Amino acid sequence: MIIDAHCDLLYQLWKYDYDVNSSEFLQFDLTKWRNSPVRVQAFAIFVPSSVPSDQQYDVALKMIDLFFEKIIIPNPDIIHIKTKTDLENLQPNQLGAMLTLEGCHPIGMNLNKLTKMIDYGVRMVGLTWNNNNAVADSIMSAKREGITAFGQEVIQLLNQESIWIDVSHLSIKGFYDVINQADHVIASHSNAFTICQHPRNLDDYQIKALIERDGLIGLTFVPEFTKASASVEIADLFTHIDHFITIGALNHLGFGSDFDGITETIMGLSSVTDYASLQDQLIKRYSQSTINKISYQNFLKKFPRTK
Numbered sequence: 240m241i242i243d244a245h246c247d248l249l250y251q252l253w254k255y256d257y258d259v260n261s262s263e264f265l266q267f268d269l270t271k272w273r274n275s276p277v278r279v280q281a282f283a284i285f286v287p288s289s290v291p292s293d294q295q296y297d298v299a300l301k302m303i304d305l306f307f308e309k310i311i312i313p314n315p316d317i318i319h320i321k322t323k324t325d326l327e328n329l330q331p332n333q334l335g336a337m338l339t340l341e342g343c344h345p346i347g348m349n350l351n352k353l354t355k356m357i358d359y360g361v362r363m364v365g366l367t368w369n370n371n372n373a374v375a376d377s378i379m380s381a382k383r384e385g386i387t388a389f390g391q392e393v394i395q396l397l398n399q400e401s402i403w404i405d406v407s408h409l410s411i412k413g414f415y416d417v418i419n420q421a422d423h424v425i426a427s428h429s430n431a432f433t434i435c436q437h438p439r440n441l442d443d444y445q446i447k448a449l450i451e452r453d454g455l456i457g458l459t460f461v462p463e464f465t466k467a468s469a470s471v472e473i474a475d476l477f478t479h480i481d482h483f484i485t486i487g488a489l490n491h492l493g494f495g496s497d498f499d500g501i502t503e504t505i506m507g508l509s510s511v512t513d514y515a516s517l518q519d520q521l522i523k524r525y526s527q528s529t530i531n532k533i534s535y536q537n538f539l540k541k542f543p544r545t546k
Protein backbone atom coordinates (compact mmCIF):
# COMPACT_ATOMS: atom_id res chain seq x y z
CA MET A 240 0.00 0.00 0.00
CA ILE A 241 1.23 3.44 -0.92
CA ILE A 242 -0.06 6.92 -0.13
CA ASP A 243 1.09 9.64 -2.53
CA ALA A 244 0.95 13.26 -1.36
CA HIS A 245 1.07 15.08 -4.71
CA CYS A 246 -0.06 14.81 -8.31
CA ASP A 247 -1.37 17.31 -10.87
CA LEU A 248 -4.07 15.27 -12.63
CA LEU A 249 -6.75 17.92 -11.97
CA TYR A 250 -4.65 20.53 -13.75
CA GLN A 251 -4.25 18.24 -16.77
CA LEU A 252 -8.00 17.50 -16.84
CA TRP A 253 -8.81 21.19 -16.63
CA LYS A 254 -6.30 22.22 -19.28
CA TYR A 255 -6.66 19.41 -21.84
CA ASP A 256 -9.87 17.55 -21.04
CA TYR A 257 -8.08 14.18 -21.30
CA ASP A 258 -10.04 11.00 -20.61
CA VAL A 259 -9.64 10.45 -16.86
CA ASN A 260 -10.21 6.70 -17.26
CA SER A 261 -7.34 6.15 -19.64
CA SER A 262 -5.12 8.49 -21.62
CA GLU A 263 -1.69 8.00 -23.11
CA PHE A 264 -1.01 11.65 -22.26
CA LEU A 265 -1.54 11.15 -18.53
CA GLN A 266 1.00 9.76 -16.08
CA PHE A 267 -1.90 9.20 -13.69
CA ASP A 268 -5.32 8.06 -14.91
CA LEU A 269 -7.86 5.82 -13.21
CA THR A 270 -6.78 2.67 -15.09
CA LYS A 271 -3.12 3.25 -14.27
CA TRP A 272 -4.08 4.02 -10.67
CA ARG A 273 -6.09 0.80 -10.30
CA ASN A 274 -3.12 -1.13 -11.72
CA SER A 275 -0.70 0.44 -9.25
CA PRO A 276 0.09 -0.14 -5.56
CA VAL A 277 -1.08 3.41 -4.72
CA ARG A 278 -4.13 3.24 -2.45
CA VAL A 279 -4.50 6.91 -1.57
CA GLN A 280 -3.71 9.83 -3.83
CA ALA A 281 -3.65 13.55 -3.10
CA PHE A 282 -4.96 15.61 -6.02
CA ALA A 283 -3.65 19.17 -6.16
CA ILE A 284 -5.68 22.17 -7.21
CA PHE A 285 -3.03 24.02 -9.15
CA VAL A 286 -4.00 27.21 -10.96
CA PRO A 287 -1.25 28.41 -13.31
CA SER A 288 -0.13 31.96 -12.66
CA SER A 289 -0.89 32.75 -16.33
CA VAL A 290 -4.61 32.79 -15.40
CA PRO A 291 -5.61 36.44 -14.68
CA SER A 292 -5.86 36.92 -10.92
CA ASP A 293 -9.58 37.80 -10.98
CA GLN A 294 -10.27 34.41 -12.61
CA GLN A 295 -7.98 32.21 -10.51
CA TYR A 296 -10.53 31.34 -7.85
CA ASP A 297 -13.10 30.28 -10.47
CA VAL A 298 -10.49 28.01 -12.04
CA ALA A 299 -9.77 26.51 -8.60
CA LEU A 300 -13.50 25.82 -8.14
CA LYS A 301 -13.62 24.30 -11.63
CA MET A 302 -10.87 21.87 -10.60
CA ILE A 303 -12.86 20.95 -7.48
CA ASP A 304 -15.83 20.26 -9.81
CA LEU A 305 -13.60 18.00 -11.93
CA PHE A 306 -12.48 16.14 -8.79
CA PHE A 307 -16.08 15.29 -7.94
CA GLU A 308 -17.46 14.86 -11.49
CA LYS A 309 -14.65 12.75 -12.92
CA ILE A 310 -13.14 10.98 -9.90
CA ILE A 311 -15.52 10.71 -6.93
CA ILE A 312 -19.11 10.56 -8.23
CA PRO A 313 -18.76 8.03 -11.11
CA ASN A 314 -16.52 5.66 -9.10
CA PRO A 315 -18.15 4.18 -5.98
CA ASP A 316 -14.86 2.42 -5.10
CA ILE A 317 -13.05 5.77 -4.81
CA ILE A 318 -13.61 7.35 -1.40
CA HIS A 319 -13.17 11.06 -0.75
CA ILE A 320 -10.69 11.22 2.14
CA LYS A 321 -11.44 14.07 4.55
CA THR A 322 -10.34 12.70 7.92
CA LYS A 323 -7.87 10.30 9.46
CA THR A 324 -10.83 8.03 10.18
CA ASP A 325 -11.64 7.95 6.44
CA LEU A 326 -8.07 6.79 5.85
CA GLU A 327 -8.23 4.15 8.57
CA ASN A 328 -11.61 2.86 7.37
CA LEU A 329 -10.54 2.45 3.76
CA GLN A 330 -11.34 -1.12 2.65
CA PRO A 331 -8.91 -3.27 0.61
CA ASN A 332 -11.12 -2.92 -2.49
CA GLN A 333 -11.33 0.87 -2.17
CA LEU A 334 -9.10 3.76 -3.20
CA GLY A 335 -8.82 7.07 -1.38
CA ALA A 336 -8.74 10.49 -3.03
CA MET A 337 -7.80 13.67 -1.24
CA LEU A 338 -7.97 17.33 -2.30
CA THR A 339 -5.03 19.68 -1.79
CA LEU A 340 -4.22 23.23 -2.86
CA GLU A 341 -0.90 24.09 -4.48
CA GLY A 342 -0.33 27.79 -3.91
CA CYS A 343 -2.66 30.29 -2.21
CA HIS A 344 -2.74 32.73 -5.14
CA PRO A 345 -6.34 31.73 -6.12
CA ILE A 346 -7.69 33.05 -2.81
CA GLY A 347 -6.11 36.48 -3.25
CA MET A 348 -6.58 38.16 0.13
CA ASN A 349 -9.92 36.56 0.90
CA LEU A 350 -9.93 34.13 3.81
CA ASN A 351 -13.54 33.11 3.05
CA LYS A 352 -12.39 31.63 -0.24
CA LEU A 353 -9.99 29.39 1.65
CA THR A 354 -12.69 28.42 4.16
CA LYS A 355 -14.91 27.44 1.24
CA MET A 356 -12.18 25.23 -0.21
CA ILE A 357 -11.73 23.55 3.17
CA ASP A 358 -15.51 22.97 3.21
CA TYR A 359 -15.14 21.21 -0.16
CA GLY A 360 -12.53 18.94 1.41
CA VAL A 361 -9.11 20.53 0.88
CA ARG A 362 -6.88 19.01 3.58
CA MET A 363 -3.40 20.24 2.63
CA VAL A 364 -2.57 23.80 1.61
CA GLY A 365 0.66 24.81 -0.12
CA LEU A 366 1.24 28.44 0.73
CA THR A 367 2.93 29.24 -2.59
CA TRP A 368 3.75 27.74 -5.95
CA ASN A 369 6.71 29.22 -7.88
CA ASN A 370 5.07 32.67 -7.87
CA ASN A 371 4.82 35.08 -4.94
CA ASN A 372 1.36 35.76 -3.54
CA ALA A 373 -0.44 37.62 -0.74
CA VAL A 374 0.54 34.92 1.76
CA ALA A 375 4.29 34.56 1.16
CA ASP A 376 7.13 34.52 -1.35
CA SER A 377 8.29 31.47 -3.27
CA ILE A 378 11.72 29.85 -3.16
CA MET A 379 11.86 30.34 -6.95
CA SER A 380 11.52 34.12 -6.88
CA ALA A 381 14.25 36.72 -6.42
CA LYS A 382 12.26 38.32 -3.60
CA ARG A 383 12.24 35.78 -0.82
CA GLU A 384 10.31 37.34 2.06
CA GLY A 385 8.46 35.21 4.59
CA ILE A 386 4.84 35.08 5.69
CA THR A 387 2.84 38.32 5.38
CA ALA A 388 0.30 39.60 7.93
CA PHE A 389 -2.44 38.07 5.77
CA GLY A 390 -0.39 34.86 5.61
CA GLN A 391 -0.47 34.69 9.40
CA GLU A 392 -4.27 34.79 9.27
CA VAL A 393 -4.14 31.95 6.74
CA ILE A 394 -1.90 29.88 9.04
CA GLN A 395 -4.23 30.58 11.97
CA LEU A 396 -7.23 29.36 9.98
CA LEU A 397 -5.37 26.22 8.84
CA ASN A 398 -4.35 25.50 12.45
CA GLN A 399 -7.94 25.92 13.64
CA GLU A 400 -9.17 23.58 10.92
CA SER A 401 -6.36 21.00 11.45
CA ILE A 402 -5.11 21.33 7.88
CA TRP A 403 -1.61 20.41 6.76
CA ILE A 404 0.51 23.40 5.70
CA ASP A 405 2.65 22.47 2.71
CA VAL A 406 6.07 24.17 2.56
CA SER A 407 7.20 22.76 -0.81
CA HIS A 408 7.84 25.77 -3.11
CA LEU A 409 8.02 28.19 -0.15
CA SER A 410 10.90 30.64 0.47
CA ILE A 411 13.41 29.73 3.20
CA LYS A 412 12.16 32.59 5.39
CA GLY A 413 8.57 31.52 4.81
CA PHE A 414 9.55 27.96 5.69
CA TYR A 415 10.84 28.97 9.12
CA ASP A 416 7.82 31.21 9.72
CA VAL A 417 5.63 28.16 9.10
CA ILE A 418 7.85 26.00 11.33
CA ASN A 419 7.29 28.54 14.11
CA GLN A 420 3.56 29.05 13.61
CA ALA A 421 1.97 25.98 12.05
CA ASP A 422 0.50 23.05 13.96
CA HIS A 423 0.89 20.57 11.08
CA VAL A 424 3.68 20.85 8.51
CA ILE A 425 4.36 18.86 5.34
CA ALA A 426 6.73 19.26 2.40
CA SER A 427 4.59 17.30 -0.04
CA HIS A 428 7.05 17.03 -2.94
CA SER A 429 10.69 17.88 -2.19
CA ASN A 430 13.95 15.92 -2.05
CA ALA A 431 17.22 16.43 -0.15
CA PHE A 432 19.37 19.44 -1.12
CA THR A 433 22.56 17.78 0.16
CA ILE A 434 22.11 15.08 -2.51
CA CYS A 435 20.83 17.30 -5.34
CA GLN A 436 21.43 21.05 -5.13
CA HIS A 437 18.10 22.31 -6.47
CA PRO A 438 16.44 25.22 -4.60
CA ARG A 439 13.15 23.25 -4.44
CA ASN A 440 14.85 20.66 -2.24
CA LEU A 441 15.20 20.78 1.56
CA ASP A 442 18.56 21.44 3.17
CA ASP A 443 19.59 19.52 6.29
CA TYR A 444 18.53 22.33 8.64
CA GLN A 445 15.07 22.33 7.09
CA ILE A 446 14.83 18.54 7.31
CA LYS A 447 15.82 18.66 10.99
CA ALA A 448 13.29 21.43 11.64
CA LEU A 449 10.59 19.32 9.99
CA ILE A 450 11.56 16.32 12.12
CA GLU A 451 11.38 18.46 15.26
CA ARG A 452 7.85 19.66 14.34
CA ASP A 453 6.78 16.09 13.52
CA GLY A 454 6.36 17.01 9.87
CA LEU A 455 6.19 14.82 6.80
CA ILE A 456 8.38 14.92 3.69
CA GLY A 457 7.12 13.54 0.37
CA LEU A 458 9.99 12.12 -1.68
CA THR A 459 9.36 13.33 -5.20
CA PHE A 460 10.09 11.85 -8.63
CA VAL A 461 11.01 15.12 -10.36
CA PRO A 462 14.25 14.15 -12.19
CA GLU A 463 15.93 17.55 -11.73
CA PHE A 464 15.27 17.40 -7.96
CA THR A 465 16.79 13.91 -7.85
CA LYS A 466 20.07 14.12 -9.72
CA ALA A 467 21.80 16.74 -11.87
CA SER A 468 22.22 14.43 -14.83
CA ALA A 469 20.59 13.71 -18.18
CA SER A 470 19.57 10.24 -17.09
CA VAL A 471 18.08 9.69 -13.66
CA GLU A 472 17.27 6.20 -12.41
CA ILE A 473 15.05 4.80 -9.66
CA ALA A 474 18.25 3.95 -7.71
CA ASP A 475 19.04 7.68 -7.53
CA LEU A 476 15.99 8.08 -5.26
CA PHE A 477 17.61 5.69 -2.79
CA THR A 478 20.50 8.12 -2.29
CA HIS A 479 17.87 10.62 -1.06
CA ILE A 480 16.10 8.02 1.10
CA ASP A 481 19.45 7.01 2.65
CA HIS A 482 20.29 10.63 3.40
CA PHE A 483 16.87 11.32 4.94
CA ILE A 484 17.28 8.22 7.11
CA THR A 485 20.86 9.14 8.09
CA ILE A 486 19.75 12.48 9.47
CA GLY A 487 16.85 10.97 11.35
CA ALA A 488 13.83 11.34 9.05
CA LEU A 489 12.78 7.68 8.83
CA ASN A 490 9.54 8.43 10.71
CA HIS A 491 8.90 11.53 8.58
CA LEU A 492 9.31 10.28 5.04
CA GLY A 493 6.59 9.55 2.50
CA PHE A 494 6.00 9.89 -1.23
CA GLY A 495 4.82 12.84 -3.34
CA SER A 496 5.42 11.77 -6.93
CA ASP A 497 4.31 14.93 -8.81
CA PHE A 498 2.94 12.76 -11.64
CA ASP A 499 1.24 14.93 -14.28
CA GLY A 500 3.10 17.92 -12.88
CA ILE A 501 6.28 16.89 -14.67
CA THR A 502 7.14 16.43 -18.34
CA GLU A 503 10.42 14.57 -17.81
CA THR A 504 10.33 11.41 -15.69
CA ILE A 505 12.85 9.19 -13.93
CA MET A 506 13.82 6.16 -16.07
CA GLY A 507 11.48 3.29 -15.26
CA LEU A 508 9.19 5.59 -13.27
CA SER A 509 7.10 7.24 -15.96
CA SER A 510 3.61 6.68 -14.56
CA VAL A 511 1.83 5.66 -11.36
CA THR A 512 1.85 1.97 -12.43
CA ASP A 513 5.67 2.07 -12.24
CA TYR A 514 5.36 2.41 -8.45
CA ALA A 515 5.34 -1.42 -8.66
CA SER A 516 8.92 -1.40 -10.02
CA LEU A 517 9.95 1.05 -7.32
CA GLN A 518 8.43 -1.29 -4.72
CA ASP A 519 10.36 -4.25 -6.17
CA GLN A 520 13.60 -2.33 -5.83
CA LEU A 521 12.76 -1.04 -2.34
CA ILE A 522 12.23 -4.62 -1.13
CA LYS A 523 15.77 -5.55 -2.23
CA ARG A 524 17.26 -2.67 -0.27
CA TYR A 525 15.23 -1.84 2.84
CA SER A 526 13.48 -3.73 5.63
CA GLN A 527 9.72 -4.20 5.39
CA SER A 528 9.25 -1.96 8.41
CA THR A 529 11.19 0.87 6.72
CA ILE A 530 9.21 0.42 3.50
CA ASN A 531 5.90 0.47 5.37
CA LYS A 532 6.80 3.67 7.18
CA ILE A 533 7.73 5.47 3.97
CA SER A 534 4.92 4.00 1.89
CA TYR A 535 1.96 4.86 4.13
CA GLN A 536 2.42 4.62 7.91
CA ASN A 537 4.09 7.99 8.42
CA PHE A 538 1.43 9.76 6.36
CA LEU A 539 -1.38 7.97 8.16
CA LYS A 540 0.06 8.70 11.60
CA LYS A 541 0.52 12.42 10.94
CA PHE A 542 -2.66 13.16 8.97
CA PRO A 543 -3.95 16.09 11.03
CA ARG A 544 -7.71 16.17 10.68
CA THR A 545 -9.48 13.62 12.85
CA LYS A 546 -13.11 14.63 12.25
Ligand SMILES: [Zn+2]
Nearest residue numbers: 341408428500
Ligand atom coordinates in the same frame (compact mmCIF):
# COMPACT_ATOMS: atom_id res chain seq x y z
ZN1 LIG B 1 4.76 21.60 -7.27
